Amino acid sequence: MNDYTPGPRSRIKRNPKRGSYDRATVHAILDSAMLAHVAYTIDGQPYCTPTIHWREGEILYWHGSSASRMLRTQGPGLPVCVTVTHLDGLVLARSAFNHSANFRCAMVFGTARLVDEPAEKERALYAVTDRLFPGRNAELRPMTAQEIKATSVVRMDIEEASAKIRGVNVGDDEEDGTWPVWAGVIPVTTTLGTPEPSPVLPAATPMPAHLAAYSPGRQLDEALQDSFTRWQTQT
Amino acid sequence: MNDYTPGPRSRIKRNPKRGSYDRATVHAILDSAMLAHVAYTIDGQPYCTPTIHWREGEILYWHGSSASRMLRTQGPGLPVCVTVTHLDGLVLARSAFNHSANFRCAMVFGTARLVDEPAEKERALYAVTDRLFPGRNAELRPMTAQEIKATSVVRMDIEEASAKIRGVNVGDDEEDGTWPVWAGVIPVTTTLGTPEPSPVLPAATPMPAHLAAYSPGRQLDEALQDSFTRWQTQT
Secondary structure: OOOOOOOOOOOOOOHEEEEEEHHHHHHHHOOEEEEEEEEEEOOOOEEEEEEEEEEEEEEEEEEOHHHHHHHHOOOOOEEEEEEEEEEEEEEOOOOOOEEEEEEEEEEEEEEEEEEOOHHHHHHHHHHHHHHHHOOOHHHHHHOOOOHHHOEEEEEEOEEEEEEEEEOHHHHHHHHOOOOOOOEEEEEEEEEEEEEEEEOOOOOOHHHHHHHHHHOOOEEEEEEEEHHHHHHHHOO | OOOOOOOOOOOOOOHHEEEEEEEEHHHHHHHOOOEEEEEEEEOOEEEEEEEEEOOOOOOOOOOOOOOOHHHHHHOEEEEEEEEEEHHHHHHEOEEHHHHHHHEEEEEEEEEEEOOOOOHHHHHHHHHHHHOOOOOHHOOOOOHHHHHHHOOOOEEOOEEEEEEEOOOOHHHHHHHHHHOOOEEEEEEEEEOOOOOOOOOOOOOOOOOHHHHHHHHHOOHHHHHHHHHHHHHEEEE
């Protein structure tokens, strides 16, 4: 079972050579991103909401959005599509037509449900902090019951999923190879900067060891993937 | 008319202090991004597809996706929500609850239609290349009729729109100010790397002047905003 089974929602129709149903590929795209976009429909109107997501096995969680109000009244749950995209490069060709972008994208389908049971919700909320920053919860002021109540968490079992990746240099038509203009890829990376301490932080409060993965200049996707792996090892 | 009029689709309900309907704010978020996520519904199933988008006044265009097949059969068009999100920082607090992300997000609503009229489509396809890389079309091998036919372009008049921005340091509860753990913001930027020439590029083909905005180390959002402004000035 290394592949997801493609269904009507997830089968890749355009550029199938860029597509994959491989679980490890889908998981890596999800786990190395902080932001997902969630599509859902309310009264026939589609919405696309950015959110912080995290994965546990074949379950995807995210922080509640305007869909939460809808979900509160929806016993059977709401069909959703959650998409994570990394932009990796601008692809410049000798023809306008062959311009493109390098990217890694995962589209994941399932039925969203609100996590309402207090113990499950508390566990999920501790999990997102430790998934992003393994070891952080142990140093934080504990959550209060009121905080747990005030946060909404959405849960979705992954039913179908696919990945699409473009990660090569420019695909110029053969006869364009001598056209006298520069062509190639301009790489794009999302990186971490120098931490900006809270203005109310007591002087000389050190960066804790658990934040080592997020060192200045590091790629965010690598820091997130490392942290995910570290979290999986600890739990 | 500096603000969009909020309607049932776009009215901001959560954290309204972070929200805005200001046109310039929405436009800047759209114009400084290359990727948008488009939500649409087919037979009750929502989809969230990443795409390259571009704006001309109050019209948003994007490259066709699996929605194109649907649009081809939909005279009146398809309701969509197009969302652009920039991740700007990880916000680490003294409590799990106050952890957050810095971001700039625009959500734009309208009715998507396929651009099928050949002249309008040709114009739109030249526009996206010049919007991203002003001056590039003049140096490229011209598009062929077949290429124009093979690309799908979707157009949407912006009917409603809102922006949401978090761009401050950590919002710890006052009583948490002395909790002895590091808190603050780890900035996140998306930047351009060193160009990788096409393997079939004749040696010594220079980077053209029209790519100056995309110099190594530059932030992608700034390069895109600059290019947009330069394109607007030229046309």
